[in-house]
Amino acid sequence: xxxxxxxxxxxxxxxxxxxxxxxxxxxxxxxxxxxxxxxxxxxxxxxxxxxxxxxxxxxxxxxxxxxxxxxxxxxxxxxxxxxxxxxxxxxxxxxxxxxxxxxxxxxxxxxxxxxxxxxxxxxxxxxxxxxxxxxxxxxxxxxxxxxxxxxxxxxxxxxxxxxxxxxxxxxxxxxxxxxxxxxxxxxxxxxxxxxxxxxxxxxxxxxxxxx
Numbered sequence: 580x581x582x583x584x585x586x587x588x589x590x591x592x593x594x595x596x597x598x599x600x601x602x603x604x605x606x607x608x609x610x611x612x613x614x615x616x617x618x619x620x621x622x623x624x625x626x627x628x629x630x631x632x633x634x635x636x637x638x639x640x641x642x643x644x645x646x647x648x649x650x651x652x653x654x655x656x657x658x659x660x661x662x663x664x665x666x667x668x669x670x671x672x673x674x675x676x677x678x679x680x681x682x683x684x685x686x687x688x689x690x691x692x693x694x695x696x697x698x699x700x701x702x703x704x705x706x707x708x709x710x711x712x713x714x715x716x717x718x719x720x721x722x723x724x725x726x727x728x729x730x731x732x733x734x735x736x737x738x739x740x741x742x743x744x745x746x747x748x749x750x751x752x753x754x755x756x757x758x759x760x761x762x763x764x765x766x767x768x769x770x771x772x773x774x775x776x777x778x779x780x781x782x783x784x785x786x787x788x789x790x
Contacts, residue, residue, distance in 0.1 A: 582704050584724060585609070587624055592616030593682050594643040597772055599729055602630040606703025610634040611651060611658075612693050612722060612729050613772055617641050618650025636707075637662045637690075638731025638772060639719040640669030642659030642677040648687035662702065664693040666718025669746065694720060710759050714752020721760060725728070728779070729770045735761055736769070736777040737745070739788045747772065756789060 585602035592615025600621070602609035609630040614621055625632050632655050637645050640662055652658055662670055669676075670687050686738035696711030708723040712733045719740070722729040722738075730739035734756050742749040760769075765780030782789060 581725060584705055585628055585630065585726065585766075587628060589617070589621060589624055591621065592643050592646045595773065596643050596646075597774075598647070598691060599631065599725065599770055600624055600628065600632075601702070601705065601707070601727075602628060603703025603705045607631055608633045608703040608705075610636055610700060610702050610705075610707060611748075612636050613638050613644045614647030614651055615729060616646035618647040618654065621647060621651060621789070622654060628737070632636060633702055634660055635660045636700065636720075637666070637670065638721065638729065638733075639663070639716040640666035640671075641716065641719065641732070643681065644731065644772060645670060645673060645687045646684055647772035649685045652688050654782075659692055660688065660690045661692045661694055661709075662690045663709075663718030663720050664695060665713070666716050667693065669716060669718070694718075696720065706762070712752075712755040712759055714742060714748050714755050716744070717746045719755075723763065723767075726764075726766070727747075727768050727770060728760065729762060730760065731772045732785050734769060734782060735771045735773065736775050737786055739786070740772075742772075753788065762788065
């Protein structure tokens with residue numbers, strides 16, 4: 580039986596990163612994806628939804644997506660922090676990136692778990708599959724749940740992530756999207772790191788970067 584997850588999007592941090600809370604309606608366990616900041620607001624939403632956060636997943640290590648890591652890891656007991664091993668350097672050096680853009684930033688703690696791609700992170704009855712989608716950054720990941728995919732800064736509505744930052748690779752990003760995301764069922768809802776939702780079928784048809 581297909582489970583309908585609880586999903587709430589919260590714009591966070593100075594660059595309005597889409598943070599997602601994804602919860603199991605049966606066990607009430609949840610994961611947090613890309614907390615750009617505003618840790619108190621994220622925790623308030625978790626409480627409003629009557630959920631228990633068990634995992635925090637960063638789709639990549641850029642400062643604007645991890646600004647809430649420290650607050651959440653401090654205030655939620657037994658929360659595990661996941662990031663791809665190839666983006667560990669970016670998570671550790673995120674302050675330098677934030678300083679370059681004159682943005683305030685609280686250093687992230689070290690992850691409790693390093694990802695390679697292909698893992699499943701379990702929250703109650705939900706199994707979230709980690710898909711390595713490098714190109715925006717070497718360790719960029721997308722997170723697939725039947726009917727939904729959380730793409731970080733890989734795939735957006737009508738666009739793709741920028742590749743002019745350190746570690747970016749345009750050809751690799753396009754290849755990642757075509758080979759690993761566009762093969763998902765067309766009705767899959769795309770939840771990007773910035774901006775509005777879209778679907779895989781819409782991006783197959785209309786995204787100018789993927790034609």
